[in-house]
């Protein structure tokens with residue numbers, strides 16, 4: 905898209921929700937979640953795979969606690985956890 909077209913596009917969409925999307929820390933996207941990962945510290949071997957693979961970077965690398973303000977419930981952490989220390993539970997409707 906050329907600059908003129910882009911500027912016209914910005915003028916047209918100025919009042920749209922997507923005009924100022926902000927950045928990920930401002931948008932607490934955890935409300936999108938349908939399932940919640942639950943971490944069992946007693947079964948965790950601290951391998952760090954959940955932290956490494958989490959696409960939202962919402963797992964603490966020291967404690968492996970999950971920040972539910974940002975976790976979208978994709979389940980990748982649970983799928984990568986070899987000892988099964990993370991289980992996915994349905995969020996209440």
Ligand code: SF4
Pocket residue numbers: 941957958959960961962963970974975976977978979980981982
């Ligand atoms: S469910 Fe997805 S977004 Fe949430 S902590 Fe696990 S990998 Fe990250």
Ligand code: SF4
Pocket residue numbers: 943947948949950951952953954955968981984985986987988989990
């Ligand atoms: S992947 Fe599982 S075992 Fe490894 S740090 Fe995360 S919760 Fe612990």
